[in-house]
Amino acid sequence: MTDFLPMTKEEMTKRGWQQLDFLFISGDAYVDHPSFGPAIICRLLEKYGYKVGIIAQPNWRSTNDFKRLGKPRLGILVSAGNLDSMLNKYTAAKKYRSIDNYSPGGRPGLRPERATIVYCNRLKEIWKNTPLIIGGIEASLRRFAHYDYWSDSVRRSILIDSRADLLIYGMGESQIKELAKQLSVGMPIKNIREIPGTCYPAESIEHLWDYVETPSYQDVITSKTDFAEAFKIQYLEQDAIRGKTVVQKHGDQYVVQNPPAMPLSTAEMDEIYDLPYERTYHPAYEAAGGVPAIQEVKFSIVSHRGCYGSCSFCALYAHQGRIIQSRSQESILQEARQIVKLPDFKGYIHDVGGPTANFRQPACEQQNDRGTCRNKQCLFPRPCKNLNTNHHSYLELLREIRKIPGIKKVFIRSGLRYDYLLAANDREFLRELCEFHVSGQLKVAPEHISPKVTNLMGKSGKETYLKFKTLYEQINKKLGKKQYLVPYLMSSHPGSGLKEAIEMAEFLRDTGYNPEQVQDFIPTPGSLSTCMYYTGIHPLTGEKVYIAKNSHDKSLQRALLQYRNPQNYHLVYEALVKANRQDLIGFGPKCLVRPPRNKDNTYARHKEMVSNARSLHPSRSKKTKKKTRAKF
Template sequence: MNEFLPISKKDMEERGWEQLDFVFVSGDAYVDHPSFGPAILCRLLEKHGYKVGIIPQPDWHSTRDFDRLGKPRLGFLVSAGNMDSLLNKFTAAKKMRHQDAYSPGGKSGFRPERATIVYCNRLRELYPDVPIIIGGIEASLRRMAHYDYWSNAVRRSMLVDSGADMLIFGMGERALLEVAADLQQGVEIGNIQDVQGTCYKVPNMDYVWDYLPLPSYQEVASDKKKFAEAFKLEYLEQDAFRGRKLAQQNDEWCVVQNPPAKPLSEEQMDEIYDLPYMRTWHPIYDKDGGVPAIAEVQFSLLSQRGCFGGCNFCAIISHEGRTIQRRSHESLLREAKILTQQKGFKGYIHDVGGPTANFRRTSCDGQLERGTCRGKPCLSPIPCKNLVADHSDYIKLLRELRALPGVKKVFVRSGVRFDYLLLAKDEFLKELCEHHISGQLKIAPEHITDRVTRMMGKSNRKVYERFVDKFTAMNKKLGKKQYLVPYFMSSHPGSKLEDAIELAEFIRDKGYHPQQVQDFIPTPGTLSTCMWYTGLDPLTGEEVYSAKSPEDKLMQRALMQYWLPKNQAIVRKALTKAGRTDLIGFDKKCLVRPAGGQFDKSKNDKSKLTSQKGNRPKNKAIKKVRR
């Protein structure tokens, strides 16, 4: 019978264990499910013969909680959790979030800011001689000197600031097993320097060989051009097959980054997702109503990793990589059968996908031997001539899943790349519309002006509109009424006020009423963050504008929801600032009405409508439109 991994000495005693090999300290509550990194890594170590326990969300105000499982034989593993602890705690406006989906009851306050650093400091107080290995999204994207939005400063590598011995970046299964095997053989942690997917530290570059030097922390912290130069080298070498070793001096330590870990084979992916997960939160959270984050993934299937979409604001390139790694149909069918037996399953598989649902193969042939092309995008903004657009494997998988006994419907919700879909035959679009949408399909054009989509690494407005037409035609052919729910982003680098206004007009003309608006957040490790901080595109040297003042950001965000009463004043201010007072008035093309029902004409005013209070024409532009 399956059981949860130990979280207390009592659990260890029940297993007859006196000492653990590894103790995993996590910023998340303990959910034993394959969508949660700590669960995957601990279950994998367990399968390979190691004794592992978890300390979830320890009280960091003292060392007592960190000693809950005693001193491990081989080392501590530390992660802030499935999200960066600062992104988890603060909004784009740097306001405190009041909920944390990865904590019991969804309550906030269970983890510190910069959790990885805080946890390592406490562990060093307790056991200064025990190896500490950090990983997870927070450490992975902060592995070299990086811009930190929340402190508005360039910070050193998290490997240095945490005092840890090693940093595992990316999806760490392969690297962790190699490091664990070396530790088991008695190799000192400081001598483990050849594992791909890891960073280690040495006093200076005299201790490194066959590497590319990056500008030092001191240089990138004081010179934005040097920061862009360093980022460009990191970005271009982010490949497991052709990537070079990198080294950067961070004050008293030189941080060395080995090339990323090799992609996992189909068999290795199957091994990870076939492990004996409990598939729920630990019973200690029952009194709090559980851990909300599991709701989104409890009846979903992760079929692949990696993404070659090339969105510049996304961290997947730096974390999971561009090379697709997929599970076999047999593994996914086994997990689907398990889902049908789970409590609460009502016949619906909520999602089958990954970072991008319809990427089930590498972007081109031979990629697993030679790697991805250096500096050449696969899909956007212009598709590579060698790109293979093929949905046949994904279609076959979806058909097999929906044929399983007990499965009523299989949805695709994790995001579909419509530009990739358009490059293939219409068979997948037909399959998608006919069987795998619950009335709405979420897609992410993100913006519509050429300047902004180019900076985003996204396809342009014409491509999106071509997809909308195809989607509409296909649903009409099938006799279905289904709608697109597009996601847009405000204040991305390159987006000026006029771009935001053009997007608002597009939203108006399409009848969209987005309920949620994503404001760009500069997170470590992305090309867009480098542009936002430096004002430069690091790949081309082109100067890039970014809206940085709170008011400028608020204007761009408000324009995307111009019809909301709370946004009227700031939208009027934005339109006036941009010289677009023609969009203030009572005409159906206007975004907002004038304040107080009167409109003071200016030379920029193209509207001929005026009105007195109580005698206003109906404003069709703010009519509720079903999406």
């Protein structure tokens, strides 16, 4: 059966179902596409014979909507959706987002804050004894005591706050298959404790024998050093082959995390992506204009999972893992042929990749037997000598997709690691990338250029970016193409102060690049950078890290990265005076801004700049003004 999974009693009746086996509660609208976690989990359960229904974005203000499909026979699955519900709702400045791309018509406000917890507490009101299982990115990255940026506090494990029976972390397919099997034969949920990739609450840990215990919740809310130590233990054990069980005490309970699930085989990956998805949103959303999130992925293909790039600000290591899991070429080609048949396909495949497009195979053969290295990264501070840099498999895949009748162009938009490509020294791949897979602009992510910041980010430095930029421009010139690099840049990452932001501004001046967008660092749960942001400590080295937490300090950094924007003039001027970099204020080719004008329309002299800077922001608090004067 290839129609949508039921969202109403009427749709259940059409299938001849009286009762569901599993009820899935989702914070996103129902989009039946393999880029949406709920669709994957529900379709996989369906394949193995279970009756699954979906209640998408239920009205949480009462219990009525949750009862729409009746009590399920085996259990209830809860996910906040493809994004953490707080990140979905708020910007880095903690302001409401005007659009929710995962809701009908992009309408915001259709899910609560901390959706997983809210949904679970409602469900406990209705069916207290029905097995309750949480998963998805929100649950996965909040499974231990964690720093929550939006409340500026350390919160308990989401497993404790939601009162769920089990938490599935990671992508979840192997876990849900085993869990469904055990529940279907009558195993009580309280006795299901051995499935890799799951966490469960326990009153005692006497049954454990090979585990590591982190500082408790009570410890980490009172000591930032303990918080950093807890994070370090959790971080180092995120490997399916060598990782140990991790325990954290929460009052009179323990959160027990089993080691991660094993990486999926190619056959298992093919099974998941070959399921009979409708590849679009449920027809119920048509009147609202559909679900915007489908537009970016409808004509895209996931070729693999996992990432060994290990950027500090990314928590993907804790969700998809560092070991690459790839689909077969034939499975990917089959999906491409399906896309060609879609009625609104115009001939353009938007992307073929994963978290990092050109990571098509595991970093090295040793990972299959030993897992990832405990205290090393594959690309930072330099590429490992054992790193497999061969791009041939990915190149052959792209060539085969290009041959399919009906496909005009195949783009690569999911991010490309240029340091990995340089390590491969593969001119053939880069030439074909420029010739066939770029549409005027190639987006890459240096994020920053200050060594102090890139070292904390776990990213390659300025020299690597400039080397790739030169090579990219040379190849495009030979091809007779005018194509440009668009670098993603991040402001206010841990370690970045005004000095480092000015370094970035000078780099942008010298390279002639004027960024239209700059991403402020957002301390999302689960990342190494978030731990640094909260504690001021690098958890793996113990070094102290500067943190820009004041909103005005963040505004100064962001403005410096967009110093050409006239609206940022006063902020840039203030930042340069504050950093004692008046040499960058003037009329020379190296200057970032001109001096301010006096009342008689003449330019202020440098000795007048300090007094001018004091009066630039009358809206700032008196306390902040006093601090500024003291520093000046």
